[in-house]
Amino acid sequence: MENGENTRVNAHQPASEPRQNPHGFWRGVREWIQIIVIALIISLPIRFFVAEPFVVNGASMDPTFSTGQFLIVDRLTYRFNEPKRGDVVVFKYPNNPKVYYIKRVIGLPDETIKIKDGEVTIINAEHPSGLELEESYVRPVHMSKETLSATLKQGEYFVMGDNRAESSDSRIWGALDQSLILGRPVVRLLPISALSFFPGQYHE
Secondary structure, three states, X not given: OHHHHHHHHHHOOOOOOOOOOHHHHHHHHHHHHHHHHXXXXXXXXXXXXXXXXEEOOOOOOOOOOOOOOEEEEEOOHHXXXXXXXXXXXXEEXXXXXXXXXXXXXXXXXXXXXXXXXXXXXXXOOXXXXXXXXXXXXXXXXXXXXXXXXXXXXXXXXXXXXXXHHHOOOHHHHOXXXXXXXXXXXXXXXXXXXXXXXXXXXXXX
C-alpha cells in the first residue's frame, strides 16, 4: 500500500517541473545543428576571403613577433592595394606552398636591392643613386653581414626577417611572387600583454 501511494505521489509532479519530452530533445538537437551550419556558412567565407588566424612559429621576426603569438591576418587589402615597403606579410613559402612564412617587405617590383655588410640600399626610378634604408626594426644583435645584389621583376618582392641572423628569406631562396602573398597581420591577440593593431607596421 505504501508503495502504491508513493507511486501515485511521484506520478503527480508539480506543474512547475518540466517533464522529459523525447520529441523536445531531438527538436533541440536539430536547432543546435542549424545554428552550427548557419555559423559555418557565415564564418567560412570570412575565414578564406577576409581574415585568417595565424600563429607565429620561429625566431626569424624577433623581436617584432615571437613564437606562439596569435595573429589575425587580413586577406582582403592586397586584393585592392599593392604591398608597401615596410609591410609585414604572411605568404606561402615558394619552395613549399603548404608552409606559411611571415617576413617584412624590403624591395618592391622593378627595384634593385644591394646589401653590403648587412646594410640595405634600394635603387629605383626615384632613387637612381640608391636609398640606404634606416631599419629601426632590426636590432644590432639580429644583424647579419652578407653582401649580395638582386633585381626584381614586375610582381616580385624582396622580403626579409627582422632577425636577419636567423631568417630564411629572399636572400636565400630569391624573390617572392605577389601571387603567394596571403595578407598582412592586422591584430595581435595573444599574448594579451602584446595586444596591438597593425603590429610591426613600419613605412619609410
